[in-house]
Amino acid sequence: MNKTKNALFSYSFIFPSALLTIVLGIYPIAWAFRYMFYDYKGYGTARFTGLDNFSRILKDTQFWDSVVNTFVYAGGKLLITIPLALLLAAILNRGLRGRQLLRGIFFMPTVISTAVMAVVFFTIFNSYNGILNQFLIKLGLSDSGIDWLGPKYAMLTVILVAAWGAVGNYMLLFLAGLQNIPEDVYEASALDGASKIQQFRYVTLPMLGPVMQMVIMLAIITALKGYESIMVLTEGGPVGKTEVMFLYLYKLFFPIGGGSAGVQVQEFGYGSAVAFVSAIIVGIISLIYFYASRRMNQTD
Amino acid sequence: MMKRTLMTSMSLVLALGLAACGNGNSGGGNAAEGSGDAATGGSGEKTKISYWTGDRHDADFVKEKVAEFNRANTDGIEVELVVKGDDFDTALDLSFQTSDAPDVIRVKENTIQTFYKKGFLAPIDEFLTDELKAKFPAMPDLNEFDGKRYSLPNYGTTMRLVYNKDLFAKAGVENPPTTLQELVDTAKKLTEAGKADGAYGFALNFKSPSSAFARSARVIAEMSGYGGFGYDFKTARYDFSGLEPIINAFKQIKDDGSMLPGVESLDIDPLRAQFAEGKIGMYISYSSEPGVYKNQFPAKIDWAAAPAPTIDGMVKGASGFLGGQWLSLSSKSENKEAAWKFMQFMYGDQVLTDYQEKGFGISMVPSISAVAATPDVNGIEGFLPNKNDGVWPIYPAVAPEGMKSDDAFFKYMLNGGDLKAVIADLNKRYNAALDSAIANDGIKAEPDAGFDPAGLGGKFAK
Numbered sequence: 043m044n045k046t047k048n049a050l051f052s053y054s055f056i057f058p059s060a061l062l063t064i065v066l067g068i069y070p071i072a073w074a075f076r077y078m079f080y081d082y083k084g085y086g087t088a089r090f091t092g093l094d095n096f097s098r099i100l101k102d103t104q105f106w107d108s109v110v111n112t113f114v115y116a117g118g119k120l121l122i123t124i125p126l127a128l129l130l131a132a133i134l135n136r137g138l139r140g141r142q143l144l145r146g147i148f149f150m151p152t153v154i155s156t157a158v159m160a161v162v163f164f165t166i167f168n169s170y171n172g173i174l175n176q177f178l179i180k181l182g183l184s185d186s187g188i189d190w191l192g193p194k195y196a197m198l199t200v201i202l203v204a205a206w207g208a209v210g211n212y213m214l215l216f217l218a219g220l221q222n223i224p225e226d227v228y229e230a231s232a233l234d235g236a237s238k239i240q241q242f243r244y245v246t247l248p249m250l251g252p253v254m255q256m257v258i259m260l261a262i263i264t265a266l267k268g269y270e271s272i273m274v275l276t277e278g279g280p281v282g283k284t285e286v287m288f289l290y291l292y293k294l295f296f297p298i299g300g301g302s303a304g305v306q307v308q309e310f311g312y313g314s315a316v317a318f319v320s321a322i323i324v325g326i327i328s329l330i331y332f333y334a335s336r337r338m339n340q341t342d
Numbered sequence: 343m344m345k346r347t348l349m350t351s352m353s354l355v356l357a358l359g360l361a362a363c364g365n366g367n368s369g370g371g372n373a374a375e376g377s378g379d380a381a382t383g384g385s386g387e388k389t390k391i392s393y394w395t396g397d398r399h400d401a402d403f404v405k406e407k408v409a410e411f412n413r414a415n416t417d418g419i420e421v422e423l424v425v426k427g428d429d430f431d432t433a434l435d436l437s438f439q440t441s442d443a444p445d446v447i448r449v450k451e452n453t454i455q456t457f458y459k460k461g462f463l464a465p466i467d468e469f470l471t472d473e474l475k476a477k478f479p480a481m482p483d484l485n486e487f488d489g490k491r492y493s494l495p496n497y498g499t500t501m502r503l504v505y506n507k508d509l510f511a512k513a514g515v516e517n518p519p520t521t522l523q524e525l526v527d528t529a530k531k532l533t534e535a536g537k538a539d540g541a542y543g544f545a546l547n548f549k550s551p552s553s554a555f556a557r558s559a560r561v562i563a564e565m566s567g568y569g570g571f572g573y574d575f576k577t578a579r580y581d582f583s584g585l586e587p588i589i590n591a592f593k594q595i596k597d598d599g600s601m602l603p604g605v606e607s608l609d610i611d612p613l614r615a616q617f618a619e620g621k622i623g624m625y626i627s628y629s630s631e632p633g634v635y636k637n638q639f640p641a642k643i644d645w646a647a648a649p650a651p652t653i654d655g656m657v658k659g660a661s662g663f664l665g666g667q668w669l670s671l672s673s674k675s676e677n678k679e680a681a682w683k684f685m686q687f688m689y690g691d692q693v694l695t696d697y698q699e700k701g702f703g704i705s706m707v708p709s710i711s712a713v714a715a716t717p718d719v720n721g722i723e724g725f726l727p728n729k730n731d732g733v734w735p736i737y738p739a740v741a742p743e744g745m746k747s748d749d750a751f752f753k754y755m756l757n758g759g760d761l762k763a764v765i766a767d768l769n770k771r772y773n774a775a776l777d778s779a780i781a782n783d784g785i786k787a788e789p790d791a792g793f794d795p796a797g798l799g800g801k802f803a804k
Contacts, residue, residue, distance in 0.1 A: 081782065083783060084435070084456075085459035085460040085461070086783055102743070102744065104744065164612075168604055168607060169607070170604045170616060192604065193606065193756060196606075196607070276549070277549055277550055279607065279752075280548070280606035280607070280756060281757070297552075298550060304552065304737075304739060305452045306452070306552075306739070307740060308741075
């Protein structure tokens with residue numbers, strides 16, 4: 043009796059979030075699952091087309107280009123973000139004067155809306171009157187400025203902006219991990235004559251393993267799915283140079299430029315299929331990472 | 343093991359969740375702004391209705407009119423005005439999915455067909471008196487579908503070449519270009535004269551190639567007798583070859599170094615800001631520009647608008663006069679009567695006359711055009727309809743597999759290649775998509791051998 047009562051009590055807690063998950067999570071996924079086998083433009087009747095959408099994906103060079111761009115973008119973002127976040131966390135974990143303020147400053151980009159952030163960065167990076175170019179020209183480092191959002195540098199620019207937005211968040215997670223490492227382990231290693239660098243390598247990193255595994259996992263998934271700042275900065279351009287998987291997908295559902303362009307046609311059916319394949323790609327990468335990083339999680 | 347399975351499934355669900363919704367946080371310039379103009383005082387229950395628009399150029403004017411309606415109407419109707427940003431279409435889609443749809447919807451010539459097909463709009467015939475039917479012209483595919491009316495015209499949009507008169511004078515160029523070759527040459531001369539001050543001959547908002555070409559290459563093609571979006575109304579097939587010389591001219595301007603650096607990431611508003619500062623010699627755009635330079639970005643230069651150039655100087659078609667619709671009634675509205683009362687107010691002579699006279703748009707309603715004064719806005723003269731402005735029929739929009747025409751053209755402009763091959767590929771893919779749309783989506787595309795693009799003009803001005 044008591045057991046049943048307990049179970050009921052537990053279920054009553056689970057129920058609200060389970061309901062929300064079903065309505066907001068499972069239902070849209072089921073919706074997308076259905077339409078990936080259909081040709082559906084958002085009006086009229088959806089037409090069953092079997093696996094046509096998937097054979098179209100195989101031939102869709104724009105999609106595969108966007109997959110490559112996603113890897114470049116995510117890879118670049120992670121390579122900058124993770125070491126930098128770890129370094130900042132390690133520095134701010136020490137008894138540094140003003141560290142609370144610095145933590146706040148580094149974390150700030152996380153709470154600023156991505157769209158607002160990207161608009162601000164646009165005024166910095168745009169090539170005709172951007173602040174950065176004016177600065178470079180004043181210093182005599184460039185004659186006519188650099189086309190930061192042009193074909194050559196656009197990807198680098200969007201990676202830098204993304205890294206700026208993400209580093210504070212991961213720094214905070216690392217910081218939480220660092221603070222869980224007991225001080226006596228450091229004391230013991232110091233008695234054994236370990237230097238600060240050796241302590242970092244042989245104490246901090248291994249003990250941070252489980253946290254780091256989780257943080258990198260989150261970072262990978264977030265980076266692979268990121269598209270908001272790119273949409274504001276370049277809309278995936280110039281000519282697809284910064285078009286990442288989820289931006290390509292977004293445009294299939296909601297074509298950009300609709301307000302002032304010709305009549306736009308939405309592709310819900312094909313978009314759903316692309317969404318599924320994109321999710322599988324993200325899933326596979328996560329699995330590979332999880333398998334490759336299993337040594338980091340020694341507490342199992 | 344349990345943990346691993348849990349994490350993997352969590353990542354999959356996270357990824358799929360975003361994929362399925364796809365729209366979680368749209369990010370892009372969402373300047374949605376709710377501005378409920380609550381009527382003060384009054385007793386009893388108010389009938390609340392909402393009006394959604396994506397227009398920003400007339401936002402203050404419309405806000406004022408909504409407030410006026412809320413104050414003056416005696417039926418206890420309160421209109422909430424919602425001005426959306428670039429995400430207007432997306433937000434509307436979602437509002438219909440979530441039963442949170444507005445009562446009155448702003449429709450445009452490039453959205454009304456889609457909204458109609460999606461079932462967002464309710465016919466307004468039951469409300470139309472004979473007087474109203476006579477006053478507002480019915481335009482098939484633009485405000486009338488299957489014999490039923492879904493909107494009424496207010497203003498139309500013309501497209502023109504906008505040019506910096508100061509820079510023209512400085513470069514010693516007297517007249518705006520009338521051919522593509524002159525466009526290329528003028529851009530070069532303007533750049534030579536202005537480059538030292540950071541001014542360039544030509545620019546377009548290529549951050550969104552579809553938006554850039556739809557206001558530029560489109561009107562040049564239309565004036566030259568070709569469908570502006572590559573659709574040939576005579577044969578009812580897609581044929582982009584009419585755009586070839588236009589794209590080549592744009593590429594030439596870019597290769598000459600006469601185009602503003604950074605156009606790849608230039609949006610229309612930053613472009614306007616640069617033009618207002620005198621950094622751009624010419625661009626091609628809609629008749630909303632004069633209002634922009636009056637209110638949004640006060641121009642520091644002397645500027646004017648002229649007809650867009652044609653391919654070879656000969657006008658063989660008509661410059662698109664876009665419009666034929668303004669407000670529509672939502673099919674989901676529970677207060678259609680009240681919503682119609684608001685629409686009736688907005689379509690009243692006073693509002694429509696003010697709309698033109700204040701320079702927000704050029705009236706397409708004959709009885710208003712006849713009495714309303716020329717808009718009191720600098721630069722509007724060049725945008726007023728002339729004998730070469732006309733309403734083009736609606737083309738059957740399709741979703742081709744692979745790259746869209748605008749992206750393919752812009753790619754060619756940046757990277758070069760074989761434009762003829764690009765066009766042949768576009769024709770093939772667009773026609774395949776057209777065939778599929780005809781067979782499966784009920785899209786109609788019938789050849790009209792007698793279609794005469796030159797005959798489209800002359801209906802709004804002689």
